[in-house]
Amino acid sequence: MAAEPRHMRELPEARAMSLLAGTPFGRLVxxxxxxxxxxxxxxxVDGDAVIIRAQLSATVLAPTGTVVTYEVNVIDPHTCLGWSVIVTGLAEWVTDVRDVVRY
Known part of the structure; x- marks a missing residue:
């Protein structure tokens, strides 16, 4: 029996954020x-924001925001099937004490 053809497809944003919310870590570029x-x-994940806990110096993240990319994926090593979510945007420091405590 022939296997079904494999293809890549773009996920809706809500599904991509749901997948991100269900995983504990990823790669910050x-x-x-x-x-x-x-x-x-x-x-x-907090709404449409990805909150990252990292020890990054001020040389990495400028006070006005730095463009970064964040990638999370889950791939089954046996079937080679899975998903990958890549988010690109401005990284900003969380400075509000209430948000820091909440996160």
Missing amino acids: FCRHALPAIQIVNHI
């Missing part, structure tokens, strides 16, 4: 000293 860097970090 940013620029360090003018070179690309990747760091594995923990995250939570």
Whole structure:
């Protein structure tokens, strides 16, 4: 019996955020000293925001926000099937004490 053809498809944003919310960690891609860097970090999803807990210096995240990419994926090693969510946006420090405590 022939296997069904495999294909990639774009997920709706709500489904992508739901998948992110169901995983505990991912990879943060940013620029360090003018070179690309990747760091594995923990995250939570709060509405449409991905909150990342990481020890990043001020040289990585500017006070006005830095463009970063965040990737999370789950791939079954036996079937090679799974999903990948990639989010690109501005990273900003969480400075409100109430938000820091809540996260």
